[in-house]
Amino acid sequence: MFESLSDRLQAVFQKLGSKGRLDEADVREAMKSVRLALLEADVNFKVVKDFVAKVTEQAIGEDVTKSLTPHQQVVKIVHQELINLLGIDNAPLQEARPGPTVIMLVGLQGTGKTTLAAKLALHLRKKGRRVMLAACDVYRPAAINQLQTLGKQLNVPVYSEGTTAKPPDIAANALEQAKKDLVNVLIIDTAGRLQIDDLLMQELEEIEARVHPIERLLVVDAMTGQEAVRVADTFNQRVHITGLVMSKMDGDARGGAALSVRAVTGVPIKFLSTGEKVDTNTLEAFYPDRLASRILGMGDMLSLIEKAEQVYDAEQAKAMEKKLRKGKFDFEDFLNAMRQMRKLGPLQQILGMIPGMSQLARNEELVDERQLKRIEAMICAMTPLERRNPDIIKHSRRGRIARGSGTAEAEVSALIKQFQEMQRMLKKLTGGQGGGKGRRGGRGGHGGSGGLDPRDIMRMLK
8 A cells, every 4th residue: 555655755765875975955855755755645734744844853953964874864763753653652452341342343334344343353362352243233234244244254253133123222232142141352333324424423422322332443444545534533523432443455545544544633543454354364453663664665574473473383384394404395395385375465465574575575577476376276286296206297297287277388397497496495595404504504594695585486486
């Protein structure tokens, strides 16, 4: 979502870096470009004005202009001000003691509230909470059916009274049921409208009065730009929202709403949501410093590590480590590793979290998800013996694999050749021995220029 803004800001900083020492005129000229980049990203005008003024004031100080690395100091200032703009600290969900904790989701129709309810239920269940969903959108039968279907998939109970009961009554009855079932968290999915109206707000106020939710989360569509800021402000005035969830963060909008809504409303962003799938990779807790780093192309290794921990298979990793130490790595291992990697999310998103890889992530020729599927199809078309012994795949076998995977024989040949090159690189990296030491010391170490460049892996996937 922030690709265009990120590119524009990085271009400004590269230009500053080429100047060496900076004077006040250089800083002010750069800030004009930053201001324009933020406005084009659909950030609120008042927010941009305040942001640029704060950065300029600090950047023309003596510490920056007389620094040996002035452009890095400017980047540091921009980074910190972005963090301040987004909220400084992570704002975790509050919990009621004694429970159950009641979370009410509100928002306009089409923002993804129902899907978000299921994502949040999965997120909390993985933290050891017993969760119940309450279907209070009686005006859209499809919403009740959708919530029940998602609840069944996740094995999370859904409380529903159909479309005839009043939403405040459903919410109150759901809370009583949650208490009986010793549920820790009750998530209430409320109705939305195409636009804000008084009837919607009255209903939400009645539900709030009946169940006293400790969290009132507004689900905001990040694709709606500055309209999202107005919607958030209006909801906050009526139901006093405690947190924001930015949905559709993987869209192609300019992302200004995410940068504006916290500053305008004063309400913290608690989660970022991507895609329609309900899994551990489509909802992440919001950390201002991490998003600021992504916007500036600095990566976000902490979020990547957290994602990896969620899909981490300890036993499989140990087995892989043993094979790598011995310099052995076959198509079975590669297929398992690729599938594990895909669980982390889209390849482009993963590379964008690695410092220094943001530009590479945007190279559509290099990062092609369709090619991953073609590689998987070719490997799946091999026999177990062929996967473990790629050297035996000669002409006749290649033809059969190509027909079985719907690819060309030349593609199968190229895959095998590239895989053999990758095997050689891995043997070089590990020393090709069972002692567990790389040639440059340390377990799997790769100091100097002998390390495995991520671009080599990407070439493998082309």
